[in-house]
Amino acid sequence: MSDLLDRLRGRGWRLTAQRRVVAEVLDGDHVHYTADEVHARATALLPEISRATVYNTLGELVSLGEVLEVSTDGRAKRYDPNAHRPHQHLVCAKCGTIRDVHPQGDPLADLPADGRFGFTVSTAEVTYRGVCPNCAGG
């Protein structure tokens, strides 16, 4: 994750305690926190960090392409630090848990040119929905 901080410093970022903490909170696999969850976890590490700063920092990380925004439920957006490995999302319909998955094949190839309405199509996001083992009662 200091990879990330190095990269950001290289791009002229001022490295503040707040930004360092947000980056630290986002470290890990299958991390998809809402801004509020990031703020709560950041507060545990740096009590005086403000919500506005968390929003600002997340917005910048997204602009820089270091973090992805995902909206799986129409409520709060979630932030996914796994921006450099292509993947899709598997969402539990009951508890909202999200896992990163790596399907085979390329959904783009499944959309024929004559079904694209003249669009220049560049990406395909896939959201799988189901029930996780915990919620299935297993």
Add this chain to the structure above:
Amino acid sequence: MSDLLDRLRGRGWRLTAQRRVVAEVLDGDHVHYTADEVHARATALLPEISRATVYNTLGELVSLGEVLEVSTDGRAKRYDPNAHRPHQHLVCAKCGTIRDVHPQGDPLADLPADGRFGFTVSTAEVTYRGVCPNCAGG
């Protein structure tokens, strides 16, 4: 579309002028309005309809499975009356226009059992993103 009204009446819906108008607004292909857009169009047909009623009605249509909720941009939800024909969405990154598309193949088949983290997976939503002919300047 009176199919829809018939079905709803059959399920014990009270058929009010407001609900009739919301159903009428949602009639058509490639319709993906926000609640606000539905309200604006409904107001043109029935000036005294309130925003709350539009929200209520849309929520009920979603619960009944007659309309789908789509969130393609993390902003306002959109409502898709095409609930009975499986399809995916193609979104213009510039103007937000949405078209219904019908890719070949089944994304579910692309997700191997050993990559599902024990989830029981039931659906796959695909959002294609690109630029529409209008925004491409063509």
Add this chain to the structure above:
DNA sequence: GTCATTGCAAATGCTTTGCAGTGCC
């Protein structure tokens, strides 16, 4: 020392809710 960054608090956008009145069945 300068200027980007922060924190606060107020504002905004979307959606939900409480409740009295209305009108469908």
Add this chain to the structure above:
DNA sequence: GGCACTGCAAAGCATTTGCAATGAC
């Protein structure tokens, strides 16, 4: 005529913004 439905207005989240104070470089 009863009770679901409507409209209004206020409340509730998630997020953005303005501006003075702070602190990284």
